[in-house]
Amino acid sequence: MSSQEIGRRLAVLEWMARKIKDRQEVEKAAYQDEKVGRGTDYIVDDEGREIGSLQVAKGRKSVSVDIADEAAALAWAVDNFGESVIGLSAAGRKSVIEAAKRGTPVPGVDVVEKTGDPSVRWVPHKPGHEDGGADVLVESMLSRGLLTLDDALAIEEGRP
Numbered sequence: 001m002s003s004q005e006i007g008r009r010l011a012v013l014e015w016m017a018r019k020i021k022d023r024q025e026v027e028k029a030a031y032q033d034e035k036v037g038r039g040t041d042y043i044v045d046d047e048g049r050e051i052g053s054l055q056v057a058k059g060r061k062s063v064s065v066d067i068a069d070e071a072a073a074l075a076w077a078v079d080n081f082g083e084s085v086i087g088l089s090a091a092g093r094k095s096v097i098e099a100a101k102r103g104t105p106v107p108g109v110d111v112v113e114k115t116g117d118p119s120v121r122w123v124p125h126k127p128g129h130e131d132g133g134a135d136v137l138v139e140s141m142l143s144r145g146l147l148t149l150d151d152a153l154a155i156e157e158g159r160p
Contacts, residue, residue: 062114073106
């Protein structure tokens with residue numbers, strides 16, 4: 001195969017990957033809008049064999065800590081870690097931040113807790129599953145004409 005042929009095939013594959021990724025995000029958003037809360041839906045083929053599951057997980061929690069008043073945080077550090085604290089060195093800052101993340105009230109430190117949006121993920125059955133796994137079942141539906149890649153991807157602009 002020539003470099004031109006390989007290059008064209010790679011260009012098409014890259015284009016398809018982008019289209020698939022975009023379509024996947026649209027479908028996940030639609031599922032999330034419909035689902036409302038957390039949970040799992042088990043997905044089956046036309047013959048009732050389980051392909052995998054769609055799962056909605058709650059958003060991840062994160063905590064950010066900002067030392068807004070270094071003098072107040074330093075005074076707290078001296079009270080809690082002893083007179084050996086001279087200033088808020090890198091290690092001292094880390095100790096103050098970790099204490100605040102654990103829920104200890106630290107003067108001069110702002111703690112912000114955030115929860116991300118719930119996320120949708122597709123979990124296909126692996127090849128060792130009793131029915132052969134998701135790939136086998138999806139290929140079977142494609143070969144029988146129950147699914148088409150064109151319909152699934154709606155690659156052309158403006159298609160539903």
